[in-house]
Amino acid sequence: MHVARAYHTACTLANGLVLVTGGYNGNALNSPELYNPSVGTWSTTGSMSAVRYSHTACTLANGSVLVSGGYKTAILSSAELYKPSTGTWSITGSMNVARYQHTSSTLVNGKVLATGGLSGSSSSNSAELYNPSGGTWTTTGNLNFARYLHIVSTLTNGSVLVAGGWGSSGVLSSAELYNPSTGSWTITGSMSTARGYHTASILANGFVLVTGGCGGAACNSAELYNPSTGTWTTTSSMSVARSQHTASTLTNGLVLVAGGSNGAACNSAELYNPSTDTWTTTGSINVARYMHTASTLANGSVLVTGGNNGGYLNSAELY
Numbered sequence: 001m002h003v004a005r006a007y008h009t010a011c012t013l014a015n016g017l018v019l020v021t022g023g024y025n026g027n028a029l030n031s032p033e034l035y036n037p038s039v040g041t042w043s044t045t046g047s048m049s050a051v052r053y054s055h056t057a058c059t060l061a062n063g064s065v066l067v068s069g070g071y072k073t074a075i076l077s078s079a080e081l082y083k084p085s086t087g088t089w090s091i092t093g094s095m096n097v098a099r100y101q102h103t104s105s106t107l108v109n110g111k112v113l114a115t116g117g118l119s120g121s122s123s124s125n126s127a128e129l130y131n132p133s134g135g136t137w138t139t140t141g142n143l144n145f146a147r148y149l150h151i152v153s154t155l156t157n158g159s160v161l162v163a164g165g166w167g168s169s170g171v172l173s174s175a176e177l178y179n180p181s182t183g184s185w186t187i188t189g190s191m192s193t194a195r196g197y198h199t200a201s202i203l204a205n206g207f208v209l210v211t212g213g214c215g216g217a218a219c220n221s222a223e224l225y226n227p228s229t230g231t232w233t234t235t236s237s238m239s240v241a242r243s244q245h246t247a248s249t250l251t252n253g254l255v256l257v258a259g260g261s262n263g264a265a266c267n268s269a270e271l272y273n274p275s276t277d278t279w280t281t282t283g284s285i286n287v288a289r290y291m292h293t294a295s296t297l298a299n300g301s302v303l304v305t306g307g308n309n310g311g312y313l314n315s316a317e318l319y
Helices: none
Strands: 007-014 017-022 033-036 041-044 056-058 065-068 079-083 088-091 103-106 112-115 126-131 135-139 150-152 159-164 174-180 184-188 199-202 208-211 221-225 231-235 246-249 255-257 269-273 278-282 293-296 300-303 317-318
Touching: 007 056, 007 293, 017 065, 017 300, 056 103, 065 112, 103 150, 112 135, 112 159, 150 199, 246 293, 255 300
Parallel strands: none
Antiparallel strands: 007 017, 017 033, 033 041, 056 065, 065 079, 079 088, 103 112, 112 126, 126 135, 150 159, 159 174, 174 184, 199 208, 208 221, 221 231, 246 255, 255 269, 269 278, 293 300, 300 317
């Protein structure tokens, strides 16, 4: 990449390019750039109106990318839209609550659900919906537990699963479901372990695989959420303890876990096979890193970008 960064976002666009936005490298950034898988090169594109990191980015049904919240010298409520056809940004409605280290999810109805995060000096239980048609945010039902640095997964039935993260009393094991039809949250089964800086991946069978981040620190444990029963079961452990890693569901149904931190940045990678409930090591990434991003490309490859390993990284690599 042209700019070293961590705490950034990466989105695969409808045209196959990958848009990387914002982040931090000693300073908060507003510079985005595009990766072209056909030629393996990066190009700069229009800058965001605000520098930000620990924000979220969601691809909308119309192909635009919505960036919201984050941090610069204060917590942000602002949001903006990237239009791939022109390479430009436009300001859209601000969130009702300034937040960072939150999650955002595109729902089946096309709206975007923003949940939790840090707001002020405490974790937030608020949630709100962005309507692309009007460019406005409206509040929706509150989470049962305030949380930040949690994970989010949109299930095959359209519900949204939120699990773990940090709350007012520490790292959480609790999980809850958002019903877009009613705008309300219900508590579902808790994970066996409280987790932060963990990952979540949707499997082909609809289950959710959660890995690492026990108590917010590196661990090798993993567990599966069954949406039909609302329960979690432990599954086989990874070969390497990690947190602040990435997890990507591949086109063949396997899950690729890469990098992370276990006291120091690690370069190991491994694959989870849902059919056999086993992990196997695979080729290591070339540069150890954590707080990086991983994006699945149209050709099935996985693009890893940036992160930190004692210094901020501008390198990128393909699996």
